[in-house]
Amino acid sequence: MKEIFVIFFLITGAVFILIASIGLLKMPDVYLRMSASTIAATFGVALMLVAAAIHFMTLGIIFHIIGVIIFLILTVPVGAHLMGRASHIIGLPMWDKTLRDDMKGKYNKKTHQFSGMNEKSEARSGKSEVRSEKFE
Amino acid sequence: MPNNYIPFIIAYFVLPVLSISMLLIFIRLFKGPSLMDKVVALDLLAIVAIGSFSAYAILYNKPIIIDIALIIALIAFLSTIAFAYYYEKADKEISKSEDENSEK
Numbered sequence: 001m002k003e004i005f006v007i008f009f010l011i012t013g014a015v016f017i018l019i020a021s022i023g024l025l026k027m028p029d030v031y032l033r034m035s036a037s038t039i040a041a042t043f044g045v046a047l048m049l050v051a052a053a054i055h056f057m058t059l060g061i062i063f064h065i066i067g068v069i070i071f072l073i074l075t076v077p078v079g080a081h082l083m084g085r086a087s088h089i090i091g092l093p094m095w096d097k098t099l100r101d102d103m104k105g106k107y108n109k110k111t112h113q114f115s116g117m118n119e120k121s122e123a124r125s126g127k128s129e130v131r132s133e134k135f136e
Numbered sequence: 137m138p139n140n141y142i143p144f145i146i147a148y149f150v151l152p153v154l155s156i157s158m159l160l161i162f163i164r165l166f167k168g169p170s171l172m173d174k175v176v177a178l179d180l181l182a183i184v185a186i187g188s189f190s191a192y193a194i195l196y197n198k199p200i201i202i203d204i205a206l207i208i209a210l211i212a213f214l215s216t217i218a219f220a221y222y223y224e225k226a227d228k229e230i231s232k233s234e235d236e237n238s239e240k
Contacts, residue, residue: 007145010191014153017187021157024164024180030172033164037180045187048150052190052202055142061199068206072186075209079179079216086224087172110231112224 002054009051016044029095030087038080042072146195154188175219182212 023036046069053065088103089112107114158181165177186205193201 003141006142006194010142010145010150010194013187014150014191017184018153018157020180021160021184024177025160030170030176033173034176037176041180041183045183045190048187048190049202049205052194052199055194056199058199061202064199064202064206068186068202068209071206071209072183075213076179076183079213079220082217082220083172083175083179086220087170089224090172090227092170092172110228110235112228 002057006051006055009047009054013044013047013051016040016047020044029098030092031084032095034080034084038076042076045072143195146191150191151188154184154191158184171223175216175223178219179212179216182208182215 017040020037020040023040024033027033027036049065049069053062056062089107094101161177161181161184165174165181168174168177185208189201189205189208193199193205
């Protein structure tokens with residue numbers, strides 16, 4: 001009975017990781033590649049670690065594996081968010097069929113300050129805009 | 137039929153599937169048009185390595201291999217954040233130097 005669960009979780013996790021890598025290869029855009037790879041691969045790795053927890057079935061190892069899964073679920077979206085933010089600020093091109101870009105024009109191109117974060121950053125970005133207008 | 141199915145499943149299905157996905161990720165890593173594609177591919181490569189380490193831990197019946205998975209997850213997170221941070225910062229420095237040149 002235990003073996004059936006282990007085999008099921010292992011096969012499902014491996015198939016999810018394969019789907020994630022195919023998505024990384026075939027998607028047309030940096031952002032779509034990031035989305036496809038991050039979500040599916042995290043879920044697949046979590047399933048494979050659950051399979052290891054069922055196979056060993058000791059309390060210490062189960063808590064260890066729960067720690068690894070929580071660490072992955074906390075850190076992988078943070079890394080993906082930083083990569084997406086950096087690639088949007090650098091100005092990497094989007095797919096031709098993209099419908100809307102919500103982040104366009106919401107931040108200062110020179111200081112990378114987002115508008116509406118707090119008053120101080122708005123004042124600073126406004127000052128730099130005035131300066132750039134004067135030089136233009 | 138063998139008495140224990142798990143090593144056969146791991147050796148003949150799980151590890152080949154993981155190696156095929158690593159091959160696909162390496163194609164993207166060498167082909168990627170921009171640097172960010174390569175960083176995404178490296179991140180996914182580390183995640184696949186965590187999965188294959190958990191499969192190896194089941195195959196050899198040694199739970200200490202899962203420690204390696206935790207360490208690789210930590211290093212992958214730190215390297216991803218460092219790449220994104222400095223990539224963004226390099227663009228900031230470039231625009232700042234362009235600004236100084238236009239002032240002169």
